[in-house]
Amino acid sequence: MKADLNNFPQLNKTKFENRGKEFRLGIPVINAVTVGNSIAVGFGDGTVRIFSSGKSSEPIKAHKGIVLCMAKDGDHILTGGDDGRFLRISLDGNINEISNFGTRWVDHVTSKNGSVVCTSGNIVYLWMPNKKEPKLLEHDSTIGGVAFDSKGRKLAVSKYGGVTLWKKDYSNKWTSSDLIWKGSHNKVIFSPDDRYLVTSMQENQLHFWRLKDKIDSAMSGYGAKVKSFAFVGDSKYLATSGANDAVCWPFDGDGPVGREPICLPYVGKQLVTFVESFPNENAILTGLGDGSVYLSEIEKANNTIIIRSFTEFEVSAIAVTDDCSHLLIGDMGGNILWTSIWDEEKN
Amino acid sequence: MQETNKQVPVTVLTGFLGAGKTTLLNRILTEQHGKKYAVIVNEFGEQGIDNDLVVDADEEVFEMNNGCICCTVRGDLIRILSGLMKRADKLDAIIVETTGLADPAPVAQTFFVDQDVADRTKLDAIVTVADAVHLSSQLTDHHEAEEQIAFADVVLLNKIDLVDENGLEVVKQRIKKINPFAKIINTTKCGVPLNEVLNLDAFSLKRVLEVEPDFLKSDHDHEHDDDVTSLSFVSDTPLDMEKFQDWFTKLLQTKGQDILRTKGILDFTGESDRYVFQGVHMLMDASPMGKWPKGKERSSRLVFIGRNLETMNLKEGFENCKSA
Numbered sequence: 001m002k003a004d005l006n007n008f009p010q011l012n013k014t015k016f017e018n019r020g021k022e023f024r025l026g027i028p029v030i031n032a033v034t035v036g037n038s039i040a041v042g043f044g045d046g047t048v049r050i051f052s053s054g055k056s057s058e059p060i061k062a063h064k065g066i067v068l069c070m071a072k073d074g075d076h077i078l079t080g081g082d083d084g085r086f087l088r089i090s091l092d093g094n095i096n097e098i099s100n101f102g103t104r105w106v107d108h109v110t111s112k113n114g115s116v117v118c119t120s121g122n123i124v125y126l127w128m129p130n131k132k133e134p135k136l137l138e139h140d141s142t143i144g145g146v147a148f149d150s151k152g153r154k155l156a157v158s159k160y161g162g163v164t165l166w167k168k169d170y171s172n173k174w175t176s177s178d179l180i181w182k183g184s185h186n187k188v189i190f191s192p193d194d195r196y197l198v199t200s201m202q203e204n205q206l207h208f209w210r211l212k213d214k215i216d217s218a219m220s221g222y223g224a225k226v227k228s229f230a231f232v233g234d235s236k237y238l239a240t241s242g243a244n245d246a247v248c249w250p251f252d253g254d255g256p257v258g259r260e261p262i263c264l265p266y267v268g269k270q271l272v273t274f275v276e277s278f279p280n281e282n283a284i285l286t287g288l289g290d291g292s293v294y295l296s297e298i299e300k301a302n303n304t305i306i307i308r309s310f311t312e313f314e315v316s317a318i319a320v321t322d323d324c325s326h327l328l329i330g331d332m333g334g335n336i337l338w339t340s341i342w343d344e345e346k347n
Numbered sequence: 348m349q350e351t352n353k354q355v356p357v358t359v360l361t362g363f364l365g366a367g368k369t370t371l372l373n374r375i376l377t378e379q380h381g382k383k384y385a386v387i388v389n390e391f392g393e394q395g396i397d398n399d400l401v402v403d404a405d406e407e408v409f410e411m412n413n414g415c416i417c418c419t420v421r422g423d424l425i426r427i428l429s430g431l432m433k434r435a436d437k438l439d440a441i442i443v444e445t446t447g448l449a450d451p452a453p454v455a456q457t458f459f460v461d462q463d464v465a466d467r468t469k470l471d472a473i474v475t476v477a478d479a480v481h482l483s484s485q486l487t488d489h490h491e492a493e494e495q496i497a498f499a500d501v502v503l504l505n506k507i508d509l510v511d512e513n514g515l516e517v518v519k520q521r522i523k524k525i526n527p528f529a530k531i532i533n534t535t536k537c538g539v540p541l542n543e544v545l546n547l548d549a550f551s552l553k554r555v556l557e558v559e560p561d562f563l564k565s566d567h568d569h570e571h572d573d574d575v576t577s578l579s580f581v582s583d584t585p586l587d588m589e590k591f592q593d594w595f596t597k598l599l600q601t602k603g604q605d606i607l608r609t610k611g612i613l614d615f616t617g618e619s620d621r622y623v624f625q626g627v628h629m630l631m632d633a634s635p636m637g638k639w640p641k642g643k644e645r646s647s648r649l650v651f652i653g654r655n656l657e658t659m660n661l662k663e664g665f666e667n668c669k670s671a
Contacts, residue, residue, distance in 0.1 A: 028433050045434070045435035045436070065400070103403045104403050105430065121405060141422075142423060160407070160422060184409050201412070202411065202420075203411065225463065
């Protein structure tokens, strides 16, 4: 059978694609971070672009190879690269090198209340506010992810064998305790109310700990590695990638033990590759392996709308501006959609 | 799996310290003009690698939490390979240099176990650089040296100018006894045409069909009980698929830690296709690979490389799989 290109059905563009701006950059989108009403995007050629309403986005040459990781730091962003550089970048493109690790990659970055963190190998480098020299927190294996709690008093570090939980006491001294679960742990996040800690694993599953009593459990049943997950609303659900459905685990009450997740299905049986919570709503933005993106209400099975049609490349980034006026979608083929969310908004 | 993304070949360079890994690596990097390589090295490795893209690795081996006791992978490789595959500029190949004392199994298993790695890269071959002068004593003293030979697709027998003809023959026989599949290339200063070490596709099932193992006719005498050796079996009687699967699955489950590599071409009763498989410890890749060639007798061939093979009743087990 031969495809007749002249008669190939043209898929209709969504209203968001029609009124938004589409960029076909051809450079893999690695990550996107919201800073106020702008969204910073990191690319597979080491550049960063800042998208905001009414402004064009020029590439900022940040790293030599890939922008491996990115986080918000006040009104700046932090980036780590495979050139060993750890950078703070302003929204107008000024780059400040915080540290340089040479041939060792900077794998993860985060910040909270002026404290700045990057990791390289098995070491967390922690710069307290107004301190020039970092504090080094060493671990027994390579770090899979880092996250501060909402107050910046706890730092979770995931690694092989579980999570090391660092706590800062009132004399600013950091002490650690271990949350143990066999296997290699990657990305780690706190729930917005700081009651839970969740990691994704090398195996096709997630793991969580309830911090008040250290009860822990696996969330499994996925067909692929869970690379993207996010709490929705006020910790009520944890939305996850890694299956054909967006799997949303209940974290209200006593958490997900013994309860079934809500599974939001999408047409075409594509793998869910990215999930992001939709601010102020009990809804998620779901990106699939074919580049399509949907907005779904978690508790209303039929309330799903399509935001972007397919591009053939897996969705690798979704971010919404703080004022909830615009959103950005990026994929591994280097396609970006920047669009207003509500009909009356301008781009 | 995205078929549009061509898998980047990964060559694994093993060998004891001083055998000549860095010499070979630099030869590859300087002779392949216009190609873009990433080189993954370990922090204890020899210095002086002449390449733009050198990544430091930790050789971090971890167990998969999947109930498979010998399923160890290289966590740092998963992280680095996944990162490299996000680059805007596509790489022609990736070379992983391991430390002298590294066990190659976790490296090979990484390509079986991690789906992202398997989707975007492929293990091209394990190339072991061996020092013709010192290999014999290294094989006696270090089980890692045996494993590096056992897993090799190519053994670069280096520094042959420093041994006499007899010494060279002895060390070659020793290599063949451990691994009859490996192609042995004699070199001085790792002088080898690069097409003999790169783009070999040695882990594809198609290659299993092409490589004729170089078996020793002789003995089964060992110096130690835990020597790595190989055993092979041939049958002109077709095998019963169910019996074979039962036996082989149980065998790998119980003895997988001692079985380093397996390869085979199987003739099952009632099946028109050849079945080809290859495995590393408990992990297997298997598939029907088309009809038997016309004019060639159908037969099953099975090879094991491992330790304590003589205790596993392999011959009896294989015989029992023959169709009645």
